[in-house]
Amino acid sequence: MKTYTDYIVVNTKKEKEILNITSQVEDIVAKSGVKDGMALVSAMHITASIFVNDEEPGIKQDLLEWAEKVAPDLPDYRHHQTGETNGDAHLKSLLFNHEIIVPITEARLDFGPWQQIFYGEWDGRRNKRIIVKVLGV
Amino acid sequence: MKTYTDYIVVNTKKEKEILNITSQVEDIVAKSGVKDGMALVSAMHITASIFVNDEEPGIKQDLLEWAEKVAPDLPDYRHHQTGETNGDAHLKSLLFNHEIIVPITEARLDFGPWQQIFYGEWDGRRNKRIIVKVLGV
Amino acid sequence: MKTYTDYIVVNTKKEKEILNITSQVEDIVAKSGVKDGMALVSAMHITASIFVNDEEPGIKQDLLEWAEKVAPDLPDYRHHQTGETNGDAHLKSLLFNHEIIVPITEARLDFGPWQQIFYGEWDGRRNKRIIVKVLGV
Numbered sequence: 219m220k221t222y223t224d225y226i227v228v229n230t231k232k233e234k235e236i237l238n239i240t241s242q243v244e245d246i247v248a249k250s251g252v253k254d255g256m257a258l259v260s261a262m263h264i265t266a267s268i269f270v271n272d273e274e275p276g277i278k279q280d281l282l283e284w285a286e287k288v289a290p291d292l293p294d295y296r297h298h299q300t301g302e303t304n305g306d307a308h309l310k311s312l313l314f315n316h317e318i319i320v321p322i323t324e325a326r327l328d329f330g331p332w333q334q335i336f337y338g339e340w341d342g343r344r345n346k347r348i349i350v351k352v353l354g355v
Numbered sequence: 356m357k358t359y360t361d362y363i364v365v366n367t368k369k370e371k372e373i374l375n376i377t378s379q380v381e382d383i384v385a386k387s388g389v390k391d392g393m394a395l396v397s398a399m400h401i402t403a404s405i406f407v408n409d410e411e412p413g414i415k416q417d418l419l420e421w422a423e424k425v426a427p428d429l430p431d432y433r434h435h436q437t438g439e440t441n442g443d444a445h446l447k448s449l450l451f452n453h454e455i456i457v458p459i460t461e462a463r464l465d466f467g468p469w470q471q472i473f474y475g476e477w478d479g480r481r482n483k484r485i486i487v488k489v490l491g492v
Numbered sequence: 493m494k495t496y497t498d499y500i501v502v503n504t505k506k507e508k509e510i511l512n513i514t515s516q517v518e519d520i521v522a523k524s525g526v527k528d529g530m531a532l533v534s535a536m537h538i539t540a541s542i543f544v545n546d547e548e549p550g551i552k553q554d555l556l557e558w559a560e561k562v563a564p565d566l567p568d569y570r571h572h573q574t575g576e577t578n579g580d581a582h583l584k585s586l587l588f589n590h591e592i593i594v595p596i597t598e599a600r601l602d603f604g605p606w607q608q609i610f611y612g613e614w615d616g617r618r619n620k621r622i623i624v625k626v627l628g629v
Contacts, residue, residue: 219356221528223597254358256395256490258530258593262604264546269524270453272401276433277445281469284446288425288562292436296548296550305385308551309558312588314449317546319456321394321488328486330399347497349602351595353530353627356493386585391495393532393627409538412571414582421583425562451586454594456532458625460497465623467536490627492493 222250222352225262232286232344234310236278237337239348243320244327246350253325255354259335260317264346265307267314267338278336285310285340307340314338322354359387359489362399367479371422371447374474376485380457381464383487390462392491396472397454399484400432402444404475415473421489422477424446451475459491471483496524497624499536505510510552510583513622517594518601520624527599529628533609534591536621539581541588541612552610559584559614573584581614588612589608596628 226247243259250257259268271277277323287311295305320335321328337348361383365374380396387394396405408414426449432442457472458465474485498520502511517533524531533542545551563586569579592610595602611622 221629223528223595223602234594254360256488258595260608261596262602264544264604264606269449270401271445271449272434274434274437276436277442280432280434280445281449284426285559290560295554297546297554299550300548305551307496308545308554312540312543312545312555315452317593319397319454321360321395321397321486323488328360328399328488330401330484332401333399337419347604351530351594351597351602355358391497392627393625406586407538408582408586409571411571413573414579417571417579417582418586421563428501452589456534456591458497458532458534458623460625465497465536466624467538467621469538471534492495 219355220252224350226348227345228337229337229345233342234282235339235342236275236281238334239337240335243335243350247322247352250352252322252352252354256321257320257350257352260349264311265304265341266346267311268318269313269314269336270318270333271336272332273334289313300351304341310340356492357389361487364412364482364483365474366482367476370397370479371419372476372479375410375471376474377472380472384459384489387489389459389489389491392455394459395488397486399486401448402441402478403483404448404453405455406417406451406473407455407470408473409469410471426450441478447477493629494526495544498587498624500622501619503619504613505590508556509613509616512547512608513611514609517609517624519550521596521626522624526596526626526628529596531594531596531624531626534623538585539578539615541585541621542592543588544592544607544612545610546606563584563587578615584614
């Protein structure tokens with residue numbers, strides 16, 4: 219059994235942004251030498267998400283607007299009594315999910331034609347880390 | 356270490372439908388020969404979900420209605436400028452989660468009494484695939 | 493390859509409550525002897541969640557209020573025609589996610605500085621179980 223771990227660092231220009239990280243995950247899977255197994259792709263922060271969706275500019279904008287509708291950026295979260303201002307980012311992290319597991323078959327991501335891996339940044343403009351851990355044979 | 360991969364194909368009669376796929380996953384776990392490990396059950400589409408809930412007709416209807424309330428089927432998603440009409444299906448896929456990992460102990464799903472595995476179809480009436488990948492000993 | 497499985501039993505005082513279970517998961521990871529791998533932490537019930545967020549009293553209260561806003565405790569879920577009264581708990585379980593996978597590197601949870609593991613109880617005041625299954629080397 220093989221294991222392989224690597225980290226992706228992102229730093230978004232906008233406070234809230236959706237980044238396609240598929241090719242970075244694919245590179246790590248290739249380096250791992252794992253031909254059959256799984257990769258965990260997980261945000262190392264509680265104000266970010268990892269999820270699978272579609273690389274299409276319209277839907278990415280729809281996702282950002284939906285995040286705002288279901289988990290709005292309001293001033294009065296109790297969390298803000300600590301001096302923080304990112305209460306909504308904690309909720310958005312849960313709405314879009316914190317991590318994914320992706321399958322690896324014949325040394326490649328075993329995905330359908332439209333599946334792509336995204337990082338959802340909900341409190342950006344600073345370095346954030348993503349862990350990718352590959353397990354398999 | 357063993358790995359085993361299989362695919363389930365579904366084709367729902369309705370556009371939006373919740374299917375219990377527990378017995379199909381159990382069959383694949385049995386074929387895998389894995390006695391202790393995990394199975395990834397993941398939709399290979401971005402307009403579908405995999406989740407754990409209860410096999411009870413009322414709650415399945417409640418889930419469909421809740422999906423519609425939180426991620427409504429509206430005409431004006433930006434994604435629709437591409438000619439697509441399934442923007443809501445992308446949101447519902449995230450709300451209900453895209454994939455699950457289930458535990459295997461003594462060659463069986465290590466579940467509580469009410470846990471069942473469901474496929475949530477949000478844009479159906481065509482062939483869709485689910486990957487089941489088993490890892491363990 | 494090693495596998496190790498253990499169960500955490502919780503019994504909350506309140507019907508809805510968020511419990512930090514990080515140290516219990518850490519203890520199981522230590523017992524497993526796994527130095528590099530993953531741990532599945534999964535609710536064995538369909539009225540509970542496992543998720544990663546922040547150990548801060550304000551945000552935990554915000555999370556409970558958000559759960560109520562997006563998946564409200566209403567009397568008229570169809571599920572209640574069975575005699576049950578916990579329809580909202582099934583929805584909240586999905587909103588906050590049913591299980592997580594956490595990475596293990598150098599025999600420890602490979603987490604960012606603020607990540608903590610939480611159990612979300614949506615229908616408590618009785619014994620509930622959480623499975624922790626560790627896979628790795």
